[in-house]
Amino acid sequence: MHEVVIAGVGQTAVGEKWEISLRELAFYALEAARVDAGGLRPQALYLANSLAPALSHQSHLATLVADFSGLNGIEAASIEGAGASGGLALRQAYLAVASGLVDIAMAIGVEKMSDQTVSGVHEAEATTTDSDYEAEQGLTPTSQAALLMQRYIYEFDVPEFAFGGFPVIAHENGVHNKNAMFQKAIRPELYQRVGKVSDPMNMFDIAPAADGAAAVILTRPELLPGEFLHPLVRISGSSVVTDTLALHDRPKPLEFNAVRVSVERACRQAGRLPSDMDMFEVFDAFSIYAAMTLEAAGFAEYGMGWAFAQNGKLSLDGELPISTFGGLKARGNPSGATGVYQAVEAVLQLRGNAGENQVQGAELAMIQSLGGPASTVATHVIEIVH
Amino acid sequence: MHEVVIAGVGQTAVGEKWEISLRELAFYALEAARVDAGGLRPQALYLANSLAPALSHQSHLATLVADFSGLNGIEAASIEGAGASGGLALRQAYLAVASGLVDIAMAIGVEKMSDQTVSGVHEAEATTTDSDYEAEQGLTPTSQAALLMQRYIYEFDVPEFAFGGFPVIAHENGVHNKNAMFQKAIRPELYQRVGKVSDPMNMFDIAPAADGAAAVILTRPELLPGEFLHPLVRISGSSVVTDTLALHDRPKPLEFNAVRVSVERACRQAGRLPSDMDMFEVFDAFSIYAAMTLEAAGFAEYGMGWAFAQNGKLSLDGELPISTFGGLKARGNPSGATGVYQAVEAVLQLRGNAGENQVQGAELAMIQSLGGPASTVATHVIEIVH
Numbered sequence: 001m002h003e004v005v006i007a008g009v010g011q012t013a014v015g016e017k018w019e020i021s022l023r024e025l026a027f028y029a030l031e032a033a034r035v036d037a038g039g040l041r042p043q044a045l046y047l048a049n050s051l052a053p054a055l056s057h058q059s060h061l062a063t064l065v066a067d068f069s070g071l072n073g074i075e076a077a078s079i080e081g082a083g084a085s086g087g088l089a090l091r092q093a094y095l096a097v098a099s100g101l102v103d104i105a106m107a108i109g110v111e112k113m114s115d116q117t118v119s120g121v122h123e124a125e126a127t128t129t130d131s132d133y134e135a136e137q138g139l140t141p142t143s144q145a146a147l148l149m150q151r152y153i154y155e156f157d158v159p160e161f162a163f164g165g166f167p168v169i170a171h172e173n174g175v176h177n178k179n180a181m182f183q184k185a186i187r188p189e190l191y192q193r194v195g196k197v198s199d200p201m202n203m204f205d206i207a208p209a210a211d212g213a214a215a216v217i218l219t220r221p222e223l224l225p226g227e228f229l230h231p232l233v234r235i236s237g238s239s240v241v242t243d244t245l246a247l248h249d250r251p252k253p254l255e256f257n258a259v260r261v262s263v264e265r266a267c268r269q270a271g272r273l274p275s276d277m278d279m280f281e282v283f284d285a286f287s288i289y290a291a292m293t294l295e296a297a298g299f300a301e302y303g304m305g306w307a308f309a310q311n312g313k314l315s316l317d318g319e320l321p322i323s324t325f326g327g328l329k330a331r332g333n334p335s336g337a338t339g340v341y342q343a344v345e346a347v348l349q350l351r352g353n354a355g356e357n358q359v360q361g362a363e364l365a366m367i368q369s370l371g372g373p374a375s376t377v378a379t380h381v382i383e384i385v386h
Numbered sequence: 387m388h389e390v391v392i393a394g395v396g397q398t399a400v401g402e403k404w405e406i407s408l409r410e411l412a413f414y415a416l417e418a419a420r421v422d423a424g425g426l427r428p429q430a431l432y433l434a435n436s437l438a439p440a441l442s443h444q445s446h447l448a449t450l451v452a453d454f455s456g457l458n459g460i461e462a463a464s465i466e467g468a469g470a471s472g473g474l475a476l477r478q479a480y481l482a483v484a485s486g487l488v489d490i491a492m493a494i495g496v497e498k499m500s501d502q503t504v505s506g507v508h509e510a511e512a513t514t515t516d517s518d519y520e521a522e523q524g525l526t527p528t529s530q531a532a533l534l535m536q537r538y539i540y541e542f543d544v545p546e547f548a549f550g551g552f553p554v555i556a557h558e559n560g561v562h563n564k565n566a567m568f569q570k571a572i573r574p575e576l577y578q579r580v581g582k583v584s585d586p587m588n589m590f591d592i593a594p595a596a597d598g599a600a601a602v603i604l605t606r607p608e609l610l611p612g613e614f615l616h617p618l619v620r621i622s623g624s625s626v627v628t629d630t631l632a633l634h635d636r637p638k639p640l641e642f643n644a645v646r647v648s649v650e651r652a653c654r655q656a657g658r659l660p661s662d663m664d665m666f667e668v669f670d671a672f673s674i675y676a677a678m679t680l681e682a683a684g685f686a687e688y689g690m691g692w693a694f695a696q697n698g699k700l701s702l703d704g705e706l707p708i709s710t711f712g713g714l715k716a717r718g719n720p721s722g723a724t725g726v727y728q729a730v731e732a733v734l735q736l737r738g739n740a741g742e743n744q745v746q747g748a749e750l751a752m753i754q755s756l757g758g759p760a761s762t763v764a765t766h767v768i769e770i771v772h
Contacts, residue, residue: 001485001486001487021518023518044626050445051445053439053440053445053510053513054439054440056517057512057513057517057521058513058517058518059436059437059439059466059468059513059514060466060467060468060513060514060515060631060757060758060761060762062466062467062628062762063467063468063628063629063631063757063758063761063762064516064631066628067628067629067630067631067632067635067761072628072629072630073627073628073629073644073647074627074628075625075626075627075628076467076626076628076762077465077466077467077474077477077478077626077762078465078466078467079463079464079465079466080445080446080448080463080464080465080466081446081448081449081462081463081464082445082446082449088463091463092463092478092481095478095481095482095485095487095488096481096485098485098486098487099387099481099482099484099485099486100387100484100485101387101481101484101624102481124439126443127439127443127444127445127446128445128446129446130450131442131443131444132407132409132444135443238487239461240430240461240462240463241459241460241461242448242449242452242453242458242459242460242461242462243449243453243458243459244453244458245446245449245450245453246453249453258459261459371446371449372446372449375446375449375453376446376448376449376462
């Protein structure tokens, strides 16, 4: 297999983009990544999207985006795995370039959620659960996370407001990210005051549905000029692992088993340990997911992930910085695009271009996106090329 | 890159499978392919599906199918590109194995179209067009094909009933395929007698929406025992090419440009010419698509593809056998699964296991699936390993 590097990254601001269409959103990210990569033209485009067939009545989206973006003729395929779609598209782009059959590939994620009513979004999101057995009973991804959090609180007997550390860190990191949906810090007192949305989760435990697009361009380093525009970032570990789609099929629902296995595999391929990581873009769609992910990945004991978010241990200057540009919670969660946003943000960190959000000395990062309650897990380890 | 072979194939019968669910359909094909491959367990599953989010309220389908089929934990991703989805999934499985990072990959296609009303199916299919500009005006893939056929008849001044050769051949080849939706030959007189469905297309110019699933298992030959269960089939050429999504954006709408380029690239990689092919599984979703494909692929002059279907030239014992098990028209067209059915059928031909449908001496085959009016084209060249 060939070595694969990320040569360009691009993103749009995240939020409610009423004035921008689905295809335009994708185009802005695609073009930004091409400019960042000195004009490289991808031969293949892997487009991550989770909900456009339902929300925008548009499938066959990869071909549409290639066409609309002036890349008529190139290879294109849409890739889907709910919230992990972005990570899956990155994986496909990686495999394509690693095979030597594709020289330059783009992974792009786009989601446009504001064109629909809130109930329309929930209905669409419910299709990502086991529809015949879960959505059928009224379950949505949000209520699924609430059930997990309730069970967690019961099993591990955690203190009230235990999960508040996650949204506090995310919003702190969102303050200086001009692409974030929310650029305002919150205090622990506010977290404790707001009402429940899906008991026991409150508003701050749930990342907001949003519009956005992000893109990365992958290639083999030997195809680039010796003096490139910016430092290159190598993909040194890549892994996709699945678990049961339905939560009720898990013997131990409080253990994100696919997170554990996927982290192990990505780290083994990279020749690194999770503890080597300078930062971790974690999938904090719900506070409970962030806690359970840190546990399954080996950063905390089961039942203690929430405590790891206390006392600045996960802040930019802490032991393991997470959600460094605000995470899903403050940057916003444009579902299928989120995994690609994580890649863009981690690349900016490793290049040393993260501005006020810079993790000092970051050379090695892990990024991970989840489809459902870790039913699909895509993990990548990336590192700066010296 | 590594050499990639198809080690196992499986399929379900195609038709209206009211009694079988989406996940069960997929499971039957997956299991049949595993049995055919001597029990090989795929590490990665690329699932082609076009319409399940709309028709079955189920996305995140690759993970569901892996889970339901007892393959909990493996890598999985859903791949979509309208009618080309099956060809795209085959391409992703090929790239994964070619990279050396995945040892055994499955491409599986599944579609369940009978759970919805006919208007529900048309509405879902319309999302594969350029929704904001085409579906918005009431266009569906069927009416799009009718517009192309009308233009073709006008431009090339072809005789009445010119396209009848395609459905006649397809239905002839479907007679002995126990998995075909229609196992009954039709006479040219019948084609000429039936009423128009979408003028100028009649019922026989349009392949039927159907339920079905098909699967192939790909691996590297050196990972298999020397004496394998059956002859291996090598993927020697693979290409995906796109064109504009909207038909109105094409300067020459009667030329399937992406078909031409994709065939050229797949053949070049294989070191073969289109004229070397012993058979061609063509995407005959509409008679007009079959004609235009044969022209763009170089088998007939523009405006003369319909004539190539006369006098048995495309029959099993003709110059270039097409639709050898009935094609989309008689086998049935389970949209996202169709491209994988084509691979299964071509492998059976090259192994010499096609029974009454056998193309004598077939050693080299081309298969091709189209998303929209060749907006996405996936072409593969496969050959028997001696």
